[in-house]
């Protein structure tokens with residue numbers, strides 16, 4: 540009885556094997572699937588080569604830069620090398636009084652300054668911006684006007700009335716200097732008191748140059 544059963548099982552298996560072998564559809568399907576797997580293998584090896592090429596180019600870029608310029612980024616020192624540029628902290632809105640707390644007089648605090656309402660962290664430039672530093676008068680306030688007139692005592696204000704187009708562009712230039720700096724970065728904005736239109740326009744601090752005497 541067991542022998543009969545085993546013979547029947549062998550017979551069934553042979554029939555299935557033969558069917559698969561002789562069936563033209565099965566043959567076509569298997570050829571098709573092997574073609575598919577060949578194509579998939581080609582695509583993946585092509586992708587691998589591209590990836591390898593890219594990795595080598597990036598490696599070459601950095602190594603060549605280091606060999607030629609002694610820096611990893613061909614001497615570039617802009618804002619893009621600062622992680623804060625890619626992950627900026629949440630911006631803060633200051634009042635003028637709040638901003639004044641960051642004027643560089645307290646060595647344990649950060650130093651902030653503002654240009655046209657934009658507040659920048661310039662702590663990295665403490666030697667310039669701390670109390671007594673060469674440009675410490677800019678800290679803790681929006682002294683936009685002084686950036687173009689150079690009147691570092693009388694023009695520490697955001698009052699821009701009466702300035703020429705060129706002077707306004709100069710101030711924008713300084714704002715860009717802070718925006719694009721590698722170590723300084725924007726932290727927020729300051730709400731500036733409105734300028735009383737009836738108040739006098741800040742006077743130029745420079746002595747007018749006497750006209751050259753005619754000979």
Ligand code: HEM
Nearest residue numbers: 661663664667668673674677685686687688689690713723
């Ligand atoms: C409107 C006039 C001026 C403005 C608004 C101005 C502003 C500034 C500011 C904001 C800085 C700091 C830069 C930083 O944070 O890295 C700076 C640096 C400096 N300024 Fe002026 N400046 C003026 C005129 C002058 C003049 C006339 C001189 C030269 C006699 C001068 C010499 C310097 C020097 C040597 C530095 C340091 C540069 C460095 O080491 O990177 N500045 N200036």
